Amino acid sequence: MTKGQRACIVINLYYEEERQKSKTRQIEAGEIYGVSKEKVIPDLEQAISEGTTNEKLAIKAGVGKSNIAYLLAVKRSRPDLYEQVFIGKYSINKAYTTMKLDEAPPTTEEERQEELNERSTQLSVRQPLQLSADINDYA
Numbered sequence: 413m414t415k416g417q418r419a420c421i422v423i424n425l426y427y428e429e430e431r432q433k434s435k436t437r438q439i440e441a442g443e444i445y446g447v448s449k450e451k452v453i454p455d456l457e458q459a460i461s462e463g464t465t466n467e468k469l470a471i472k473a474g475v476g477k478s479n480i481a482y483l484l485a486v487k488r489s490r491p492d493l494y495e496q497v498f499i500g501k502y503s504i505n506k507a508y509t510t511m512k513l514d515e516a517p518p519t520t521e522e523e524r525q526e527e528l529n530e531r532s533t534q535l536s537v538r539q540p541l542q543l544s545a546d547i548n549d550y551a
Contacts, residue, residue, distance in 0.1 A: 413500075415473070416479075417498060417499075419483050464477070483497065
């Protein structure tokens with residue numbers, strides 16, 4: 413089983429539950445520490461121990477939290493790619509990269525050539541490095 417498949421299983425089983433818990437914590441925090449409330453020092457140790465939804469899911473799946481974030485983005489935007497990760501045909505990174513490439517605005521060959529010309533002009537404008545010391549000073 414690939415790490416992408418493990419992550420998909422964990423997301424399918426636990427994501428909605430963890431998301432609801434997170435929303436509940438946000439509402440409670442707003443009621444306690446929100447605008448026009450008496451200023452109370454928050455319990456930072458509790459906040460650190462709870463972690464984010466991505467962190468919790470990553471621990472359960474045994475993958476990095478960025479992999480979970482990428483996979484959730486793929487699930488929201490491209491369920492077809494998410495399915496490919498679930499069956500093991502695509503890696504998390506391949507699905508995410510494909511999704512991002514598909515989201516990129518289409519460019520024509522002329523626009524690409526213009527961008528390359530712009531870059532080459534910027535490179536040719538740079539001045540060569542000038543050394544202040546003469547090499548003979550070190551002889």
